[in-house]
Amino acid sequence: MNLSFFRQSRFPGAFSTLQKALRSFSTTPRFLRNDVDSEAPDNPDFFSMVETYVDRAAHLVEENLLDRVPISIRSEAEKREHIRGVLRVVRPVNHLLKITFPVRRDDGSMEVIEAYRAQHSQHRRPCKGGIRFDEAVDADEVTALASLMTYKCAIVDVPFGGAKAGVKINPQNYSVGELERITRRFAMELAKKSFLGPGIDVPAPDMGTGEREMSWIADTYSMTIGHGDINAHACITGKPISQGGIHGRVSATGRGLYHALDYFLNDAYYLSRVELTPGFKDKTFIVQGFGNVGLHVCRYLHRQGARLIGIIEKDVSLWNPKGIHPREVEEYKIENKTIKGFPMAEETTDDLLVAQCDILVPAAGEKQITSKNAGEIKAKIILEGANGPTTPAADKILIERNRLVIPDIFANAGGVTVSYFEWLKNISHVSFGRLLFKYEKESNYHLLESVQQSLEAKFGRSGGPIPVSPSAEFQKRIAGASEKDIVNSGLEYTMERSSKFIITRAHEYNLGLDMRTAAFCSALEKIYITYRDAGLTFS
Numbered sequence: 161m162n163l164s165f166f167r168q169s170r171f172p173g174a175f176s177t178l179q180k181a182l183r184s185f186s187t188t189p190r191f192l193r194n195d196v197d198s199e200a201p202d203n204p205d206f207f208s209m210v211e212t213y214v215d216r217a218a219h220l221v222e223e224n225l226l227d228r229v230p231i232s233i234r235s236e237a238e239k240r241e242h243i244r245g246v247l248r249v250v251r252p253v254n255h256l257l258k259i260t261f262p263v264r265r266d267d268g269s270m271e272v273i274e275a276y277r278a279q280h281s282q283h284r285r286p287c288k289g290g291i292r293f294d295e296a297v298d299a300d301e302v303t304a305l306a307s308l309m310t311y312k313c314a315i316v317d318v319p320f321g322g323a324k325a326g327v328k329i330n331p332q333n334y335s336v337g338e339l340e341r342i343t344r345r346f347a348m349e350l351a352k353k354s355f356l357g358p359g360i361d362v363p364a365p366d367m368g369t370g371e372r373e374m375s376w377i378a379d380t381y382s383m384t385i386g387h388g389d390i391n392a393h394a395c396i397t398g399k400p401i402s403q404g405g406i407h408g409r410v411s412a413t414g415r416g417l418y419h420a421l422d423y424f425l426n427d428a429y430y431l432s433r434v435e436l437t438p439g440f441k442d443k444t445f446i447v448q449g450f451g452n453v454g455l456h457v458c459r460y461l462h463r464q465g466a467r468l469i470g471i472i473e474k475d476v477s478l479w480n481p482k483g484i485h486p487r488e489v490e491e492y493k494i495e496n497k498t499i500k501g502f503p504m505a506e507e508t509t510d511d512l513l514v515a516q517c518d519i520l521v522p523a524a525g526e527k528q529i530t531s532k533n534a535g536e537i538k539a540k541i542i543l544e545g546a547n548g549p550t551t552p553a554a555d556k557i558l559i560e561r562n563r564l565v566i567p568d569i570f571a572n573a574g575g576v577t578v579s580y581f582e583w584l585k586n587i588s589h590v591s592f593g594r595l596l597f598k599y600e601k602e603s604n605y606h607l608l609e610s611v612q613q614s615l616e617a618k619f620g621r622s623g624g625p626i627p628v629s630p631s632a633e634f635q636k637r638i639a640g641a642s643e644k645d646i647v648n649s650g651l652e653y654t655m656e657r658s659s660k661f662i663i664t665r666a667h668e669y670n671l672g673l674d675m676r677t678a679a680f681c682s683a684l685e686k687i688y689i690t691y692r693d694a695g696l697t698f699s
């Protein structure tokens with residue numbers, strides 16, 4: 161086998177990784193075994209959990225990819241070797257950076273901060289993935305989250321590799337000044353080591369971070385290592401508008417979740433499988449985690465007429481079968497820094513993950529649905545806002561119980577999709593819609609005028625002018641598309657197209673309700689094609 165091509169490959173490290181992969185492949189190819197499900201332990205480490213999901217899909221796509229290998233590969237054995245080799249190259253995390261650095265606390269004491277950035281794949285560049293501030297952060301978590309990002313980007317056709325960062329702190333224990341020092345120092349460390357830059361690695365918000373932290377990072381980068389780079393602000397997304405952010409990014413993950421759910425709530429096959437009627441109107445839902453993702457998904461589902469009946473937070477669970485208004489909880493939380501004490505719902509010690517409802521939205525941390533509670537879950541649809549909320553063992557139970565899990569790697573991809581739009585805006589240095597706004601508006605008025613003139617030319621004006629007025633829908637659009645309109649429409653289109661693609665895969669592979677495997681199949685197929693077309697062939 162001639163692997164000389166890899167020595168000149170565009171993918172750094174691909175040659176040695178592929179050699180390693182092929183060597184180990186000849187022993188026990190994990191993803192060829194059919195029994196991976198039964199092996200899934202109840203509490204796997206997070207990265208193994210993702211591997212289990214990848215295993216299931218890799219086993220299936222191999223058959224489908226056989227006729228898509230480069231034509232220079234003739235025998236079936238070599239074709240299989242090629243597919244397995246490439247898929248093995250994809251799996252491990254490419255780079256994992258662990259950093260410790262000091263921070264001065266407000267009382268003058270020093271503390272050592274531990275932080276990580278994992279770059280899972282550079283098959284497309286830059287790498288992309290959020291920065292999390294959380295006490296539970298460790299190498300396993302960021303590695304797993306980075307790998308999920310690779311598959312997620314592929315599913316929604318965002319041309320980035322996967323990455324993730326974590327700083328092991330509870331942000332609530334630090335003042336704003338301390339958080340700023342931690343964030344800026346972390347940004348410097350990342351930049352110095354080539355883990356931050358508009359063409360290299362572009363983080364975004366995740367748990368415990370938001371626009372403020374993204375703004376500090378953009379500022380730190382553009383004032384230091386990126387000072388001569390006109391694209392410096394594209395080193396991070398999720399920024400405030402004034403710093404190059406984009407309209408719709410803050411709510412994008414929640415909005416994307418709504419679109420994903422909407423698609424399935426209109427699909428007769430899946431609705432009949434889970435015995436639900438179409439539409440949002442009569443549906444009840446419970447959310448775990450009332451942060452960025454939780455709040456915004458609640459807003460969109462509520463707006464469509466679904467009823468929020470329970471919220472699970474770290475310090476309290478709220479319950480009101482008559483419905484909770486997301487805006488009121490949001491306002492209460494802004495004022496009180498907690499939802500505890502919210503007067504329009506009762507506090508409960510019941511486990512609301514297993515309470516009666518139509519839709520459950522885990523939007524907090526990973527491994528919340530395990531084999532211990534999966535058998536008790538009443539919701540017919542589990543819409544995964546969080547990354548990795550369901551263990552493989554639980555996933556299997558839910559499918560067996562005819563529950564539809566709309567998986568994280570597709571459902572919560574709205575955030576990275578709009579981050580991609582923000583990055584495009586930053587590198588093109590113009591906001592979407594700006595160049596065409598006025599032109600479109602005038603064109604629309606000319607169009608109406610021209611219709612009127614044609615009608616009058618044909619039928620005459622003896623009865624007076626023939627008025628041609630825009631319909632209510634056209635009137636709304638007559639002024640042309642604003643940045644917000646373009647972002648929302650691009651997001652909806654992305655979620656719709658990806659839903660269709662995943663559903664096609666589910667039917668093609670006869671997966672029933674197993675949308676997660678369908679989503680991973682969709683991702684692996686696309687990633688394989690990227691590697692193949694970049695020239696990773698055996699000659």
Ligand code: NAD
Nearest residue numbers: 366367368413449450451452453473474524546547572575
């Ligand atoms: P966030 O920090 O804004 O909110 C998380 C919320 O969950 C907080 O209110 C926190 O108190 C609560 N929480 C944490 N642990 C909990 C627990 N055990 N039980 C109940 N509540 C708990 O974070 P976020 O940005 O909303 O992210 C939430 C999840 O969504 C994470 O898994 C994240 O990786 C994923 N996600 C986020 C985005 C994004 O754009 N922010 C995109 C895709 C996926």
